[in-house]
Amino acid sequence: MAAAGGVVHISEIEKYKGDIDVLILCGGSATDLPEQGPELAALFNTVDSFDTHAKIPEYFEKVNEAATKAGTVSVISTGWDPGLFSLNRLLAEAVLPEGKEYTFWGKGVSQGHSDAIRRVAGVKDGKQYTIPVEAAVERVRKGENPELTTREKHLRECYVVAEAGADLAKIEHEIKTMPNYFSDYDTTVHFISEEELKANHSTMPHGGMVLRSGRTGKDSTQLIEFGLKLDSNPEFTASVLVAYARAVYKLSQAGESGAKTVFDIPFGLLSPKSPEQLRKELL
Amino acid sequence: MAAAGGVVHISEIEKYKGDIDVLILCGGSATDLPEQGPELAALFNTVDSFDTHAKIPEYFEKVNEAATKAGTVSVISTGWDPGLFSLNRLLAEAVLPEGKEYTFWGKGVSQGHSDAIRRVAGVKDGKQYTIPVEAAVERVRKGENPELTTREKHLRECYVVAEAGADLAKIEHEIKTMPNYFSDYDTTVHFISEEELKANHSTMPHGGMVLRSGRTGKDSTQLIEFGLKLDSNPEFTASVLVAYARAVYKLSQAGESGAKTVFDIPFGLLSPKSPEQLRKELL
Numbered sequence: 029m030a031a032a033g034g035v036v037h038i039s040e041i042e043k044y045k046g047d048i049d050v051l052i053l054c055g056g057s058a059t060d061l062p063e064q065g066p067e068l069a070a071l072f073n074t075v076d077s078f079d080t081h082a083k084i085p086e087y088f089e090k091v092n093e094a095a096t097k098a099g100t101v102s103v104i105s106t107g108w109d110p111g112l113f114s115l116n117r118l119l120a121e122a123v124l125p126e127g128k129e130y131t132f133w134g135k136g137v138s139q140g141h142s143d144a145i146r147r148v149a150g151v152k153d154g155k156q157y158t159i160p161v162e163a164a165v166e167r168v169r170k171g172e173n174p175e176l177t178t179r180e181k182h183l184r185e186c187y188v189v190a191e192a193g194a195d196l197a198k199i200e201h202e203i204k205t206m207p208n209y210f211s212d213y214d215t216t217v218h219f220i221s222e223e224e225l226k227a228n229h230s231t232m233p234h235g236g237m238v239l240r241s242g243r244t245g246k247d248s249t250q251l252i253e254f255g256l257k258l259d260s261n262p263e264f265t266a267s268v269l270v271a272y273a274r275a276v277y278k279l280s281q282a283g284e285s286g287a288k289t290v291f292d293i294p295f296g297l298l299s300p301k302s303p304e305q306l307r308k309e310l311l
Numbered sequence: 312m313a314a315a316g317g318v319v320h321i322s323e324i325e326k327y328k329g330d331i332d333v334l335i336l337c338g339g340s341a342t343d344l345p346e347q348g349p350e351l352a353a354l355f356n357t358v359d360s361f362d363t364h365a366k367i368p369e370y371f372e373k374v375n376e377a378a379t380k381a382g383t384v385s386v387i388s389t390g391w392d393p394g395l396f397s398l399n400r401l402l403a404e405a406v407l408p409e410g411k412e413y414t415f416w417g418k419g420v421s422q423g424h425s426d427a428i429r430r431v432a433g434v435k436d437g438k439q440y441t442i443p444v445e446a447a448v449e450r451v452r453k454g455e456n457p458e459l460t461t462r463e464k465h466l467r468e469c470y471v472v473a474e475a476g477a478d479l480a481k482i483e484h485e486i487k488t489m490p491n492y493f494s495d496y497d498t499t500v501h502f503i504s505e506e507e508l509k510a511n512h513s514t515m516p517h518g519g520m521v522l523r524s525g526r527t528g529k530d531s532t533q534l535i536e537f538g539l540k541l542d543s544n545p546e547f548t549a550s551v552l553v554a555y556a557r558a559v560y561k562l563s564q565a566g567e568s569g570a571k572t573v574f575d576i577p578f579g580l581l582s583p584k585s586p587e588q589l590r591k592e593l594l
Contacts, residue, residue: 085591105594112402112535114594115578119395121593122554122581123547169540235534244550248542251518252395255538257452259531264406267527271405291579291589295398296572298405306574308368310404311388311397 045071050273050280052076052266062087069094069102069287073276075269077107084110084289092287101280102287106272107265108256109133113238115290116254120240124250127242128173132160132181136234136261144209145186148202150194153222155229159183160236171241171249184215187229189222234261271298328354333556333563335359335549345370352377352385352570356559358552360390367393367572375570384563385570389555390548391539392416396521398573399537403523407533410525411456415443415464419517419544427492428469431485433477436505438512442466443519454524454532467498470512472505517544554581 036044051068053076055061061078068074069091078087084105095102105111109131117129138158145154164181167174186203190196200217204210220228237255244250258264272290275297279288296303301310319327334351336359338344344361351357352374361370367388378385388394392414400412421441428437447464450457469486473479483500487493503511520538527533541547555573558580562571579589 081594084594085587088590110594112406116537117593118578118582118589119554122557122578122583123395123550244546245543248546250542250547250550251538251540253536253538253540254399255534255536257534257536259533260528263527263531264533267406267533271402274405289579289590289594291586291594292577294575294577295401295405296574299401300405303574304368306401307371307572310400311364311367311393311572311574 041068042071048072050075050276052269052273057083062090065102065104066090066094069100070098071100073100073280074102075106075273075276076102076104077111077265077269078105079107079110081110088287088289096286099285101276101284103272103276103293104287104289106290107268108258109236111265111268111290112256113236113254116238116252117240118291120238120242120252124240124242124244124252126244127240127250129238129240130168130176130181131236131238132165133236134158134160134182134234136236136258137229137232141184141186141209144206145188145203148199148206150191150199151188152191153189153225155187155225157185157187159185165237165239168239168241169251169253171251173241178212179214182213184210184213186215186217187220187225188217189225190219231259232261234258234264274298274300324351325354331355333358333559335552335556340366345373348385348387349373349377352383353381354383356383356563357385358389358556358559359385359387360394360548360552361388362390362393364393371570371572379569382568384559384567386555386559386576387570387572389573390551391541392519394548394551394573395539396519396537399521399535400523401574403521403525403535407523407525407527407535409527410523410533412521412523413451413459413464414519414521415448416519417441417443417465417517419519419541420512420515424467424469424492427489428471428486431482431489433474433482434471435474436472436508438470438508440468440470442468448520448522451522451524452534452536454534456524461495462497465496467493467496469498469500470503470508471500472508473502514542515544517541517547557581557583 051072051074053064053074055064057078057080061076065076088104091102091104135157138156141156142154145151145156160182164176196219203217204215235256235258239253241251275293278297296306334355334357336357338347340361340363344359348359374385374387418440421439424439425437428434428439443465447459479502486500487498518539518541522536524534558576561580579586
């Protein structure tokens, strides 16, 4: 194993075959993981946070083929969404089949939307917050099972640093009318100084909630809610990956192989505690 | 199998060996399940909601021995606490090891405390609600990780129907000072009529939440919260048992045997959907 804190170039990774219990893949979902995931699963047990929801089935098949052939275990697409939110969607649907599920994201920084702002002409820097509409969340909590449009579920709040002399009205209009990213939402644009952006908008908070309201018996409304409030999205995602790395190691030791998702992993494997201890202390 | 809606005496149950996929045991934890659990696990796949937390390890061993010998699968102690709350305690501890966990119950009817009220001389009928102290919940949500006493976490609210001519002050004093049940809590006693009790306090709502606030990195507070708001505690518990019955059946078909808890069951097995469908629709 590399010395603690040592950094090794990925081109040398094959040398470490047999020395690493589980590789935690931190590459991006757009171009890194589609290649790295299957390649590294052929050499090591892996955990990743591949999060392009629509491409998960295809990615699963590729990693599964490599891992099955190599006798390794790979947990794909973990983190909080996909990951803990997915688990709660499944659990709530299995327990309350007659119901409706709602996922709200935020308040938090969306990287994709922040990037979109920064591509607008005249914008020097910017951050975008996704914010759940509190009134919509309350309607779901009351068991109303409302039909909610995109606009009714989330607000988008933008903090923008403009280039000197830029046309602020034009920037604001361009952001608010941007298709896919902002036009379907109530969007607010705040122009601030570079110093303000640095001082107040440099961390990566996020969070959100998965709610399901369902009916049982004649007329009982039952609500299941799972929520996260995160000061640091990347640190929390990393913490989830580490918990799943424990499970990967245990499954590998038990002789399993292939790709898995959070749906395939019993929670007991996430903990360093023994099954006896878990039953005694946490059940 | 018995005809839909048919009722069969438990003494005849052995006749149904081989005809029943999974038995859902609905007996009580005090005296029914300690006997019925192991006995029935020797004949059938079972699911139960054994909820005497301190005796779970012993109960697990007995059911496990019977089920292993018989080649059956038994999920014990499921429902919401133990059950879904336990799962969230484990998950949150595995992801945020440096943190503190809080479980709040209510607002809901506590059967044990309602029984205790009804045993007081001069009381004709009564219902007790356990209520989380909102200020305590808010401190946890803010990431303060407070040390909370029993009194600071929950309130107890009692609705009492007194016998004609009973000494109300004496009843109130006796309830409020009852050790274990009420003396450690801020307890409110409301005297109401039998009609009012029937009209406003005859359902079995319950709920509660599991929160864990933890630290990651240098100074990031991360909060995980799972909550339930249930119009009917028994109907929701039954819904969880049915979901776990699906898992028991699948595990049994896969050739597994022995006692299991919620910690041993991957969520994928709770759903009637296939693994492919779950990855596509819910991940």
